[in-house]
Amino acid sequence: MDLSEVFNILTQGLASFTWQNAVMIVVGGTLIALAVFKEYEPMLLLPIGIGCILANVGMSAYEDNFLGILYKAGIETELFPLLIFIGVGAMLDFRPLLSMPSMAMLGAAGHFGIYATLILAALLGFELNEAASIAAIGTIDGPTAIFVTSRLAPEMLGPIAVAAYSYMSLVPIIQPPIMKALTTRKERMIRMEYAQHQISDRVMIVFPIVVTVLVALIAPDAAPLIASLMLGNLLRESGVVERLSKSAQNELINISTLFLGLTVGATMTAESFIRLDTLLILVLGLFAFVLDSVGGLLFGKLLAVITKGKINPLVGACGISAFPMSGRLSAQVALEEDPNNFILMHAMGSNTAGQLASVVAGSLLFALVVGLI
Numbered sequence: 001m002d003l004s005e006v007f008n009i010l011t012q013g014l015a016s017f018t019w020q021n022a023v024m025i026v027v028g029g030t031l032i033a034l035a036v037f038k039e040y041e042p043m044l045l046l047p048i049g050i051g052c053i054l055a056n057v058g059m060s061a062y063e064d065n066f067l068g069i070l071y072k073a074g075i076e077t078e079l080f081p082l083l084i085f086i087g088v089g090a091m092l093d094f095r096p097l098l099s100m101p102s103m104a105m106l107g108a109a110g111h112f113g114i115y116a117t118l119i120l121a122a123l124l125g126f127e128l129n130e131a132a133s134i135a136a137i138g139t140i141d142g143p144t145a146i147f148v149t150s151r152l153a154p155e156m157l158g159p160i161a162v163a164a165y166s167y168m169s170l171v172p173i174i175q176p177p178i179m180k181a182l183t184t185r186k187e188r189m190i191r192m193e194y195a196q197h198q199i200s201d202r203v204m205i206v207f208p209i210v211v212t213v214l215v216a217l218i219a220p221d222a223a224p225l226i227a228s229l230m231l232g233n234l235l236r237e238s239g240v241v242e243r244l245s246k247s248a249q250n251e252l253i254n255i256s257t258l259f260l261g262l263t264v265g266a267t268m269t270a271e272s273f274i275r276l277d278t279l280l281i282l283v284l285g286l287f288a289f290v291l292d293s294v295g296g297l298l299f300g301k302l303l304a305v306i307t308k309g310k311i312n313p314l315v316g317a318c319g320i321s322a323f324p325m326s327g328r329l330s331a332q333v334a335l336e337e338d339p340n341n342f343i344l345m346h347a348m349g350s351n352t353a354g355q356l357a358s359v360v361a362g363s364l365l366f367a368l369v370v371g372l373i
Contacts, residue, residue: 020270021056028052028265040169044142044261048162051265061266071263075150075157080260081143082228087253089232090245094207096349098199103315103346107353109299110319111361113291114138118365121284129153132369134281136362137164138288140321141355144362146264147225152369158268159278163285171322172329175293179333182297183313187304188337190312192346204237215360221370222363229359292320312343318351321358327351
C-alpha cells in the first residue's frame with residue numbers, strides 16, 4: 001500500500017463532505033445549545049442534535065449502521081412513539097377532566113389549527129399526505145406528529161419533528177402575548193368554582209377502556225396511538241401494577257425518547273433538510289400553533305359569555321396539549337392579574353383534554369388522509 005492509497009483512505013470522509021453538511025452540523029449544534037443552555041425540551045432536542053451531527057458525517061438513518069437499525073425498528077414500525085405514549089398515559093390524571101367534562105370542549109377547540117393548516121398547506125402545493133404531516137405539528141405533541149409523519153411522509157420527518165418539539169419548548173414565549181391580546185384583564189381575573197364531586201376509582205379504570213374502544217371504532221387505522229396512551233393510563237389507575245406504571249413513566253419513556261431523538265436527528269441529512277420547503281414547514285407549523293391557541297381562547301371567551309362569567313377564557317389556551325406546561329402557564333397568567341385566583345385545577349383539566357384531543361385529532365387526520373389517497 002503506497003502513500004496515496006493511505007491518503008485516500010484517511011480522507012474518504014472529507015471527499016464527500018459538503019458545505020450543506022457543515023450547515024447541518026451547525027443546526028445540530030444549535031439544537032444541543034438550546035437544550036443545554038436554554039433547557040428547551042432537552043430530553044428530545046439534545047439527542048436530535050447529536051443525531052443530526054452524526055447524519056452529516058456519514059451516519060444517517062438511511063445507512064447500514066446502528067442508527068439505521070434503530071430507524072427501521074422504531075420509526076418505520078412506529079414503535080418508539082407508541083412506547084412513549086404508554087409512558088405519557090401513565091403520567092396522566094384524567095380526574096380533573098372527568099370532574100369538569102366541559103373542559104373536553106376546550107381540548108377540541110384547541111386543535112382547530114390542525115385542519116386549517118392542512119387546507120393551507122394543500123393550497124400552497126404540498127401533496128395531501130405531506131400537508132397532513134405538516135398539519136400534525138398543530139397537535140403540539142411530538143410523538144403524535146412523528147407517528148403521523150412516519151406513515152404519511154417519512155421523508156419530512158426531520159423538519160417536522162424539529163418544528164413540533166421546538167414549538168412545544170417555546171410555549172412560555174409564544175402563548176402569553178396571545179393570551180393577553182385576546183382577553184381583557186377582567187376576563188383573566190375570573191374565578192372558577194371547583195367541582196365538588198369525586199371521581200371513583202372504578203370510573204377511572206373503565207374510562208381508558210371505553211375511550212380505546214370508541215376511538216378504535218371511529219379511526220381503526222390510527223387506533224395504536226390511543227391504545228398506547230390508554231394502556232399507560234390503565235397501568236396507573238389500576239393500582240395493582242405499580243412497578244409497571246413507574247417503569248413506564250421512567251425507564252420506558254426515557255429510553256424510547258433517547259432512541260427516538262437519535263433516529264429522528266439521523267434523518268436530518270443535508271439533502272432532505274436544506275430546502276425551501278423546510279422553511280415553509282416551520283412557518284406553517286407556527287401558524288398551526290398560533291391558530292390552536294387562538295381557537296382555544298376564543299372558545300373560552302364564548303363559554304365565559306354563555307356561563308355569564310363562570311369560565312376563565314385562559315383555560316382555553318391550554319387546550320392545545322403541551323402537557324403540563326401549557327396548563328401551568330395559563331394558571332400563572334391568571335395569578336399575575338390576581339394573586340388569589342387559582343385556576344390550576346381547571347387549567348389542568350383543559351390541558352389533559354388537550355393531550356387526549358391531540359391523539360384523537362392526529363388519529364382522525366391520519367384516517368382521513370388514508371381514506372382519500
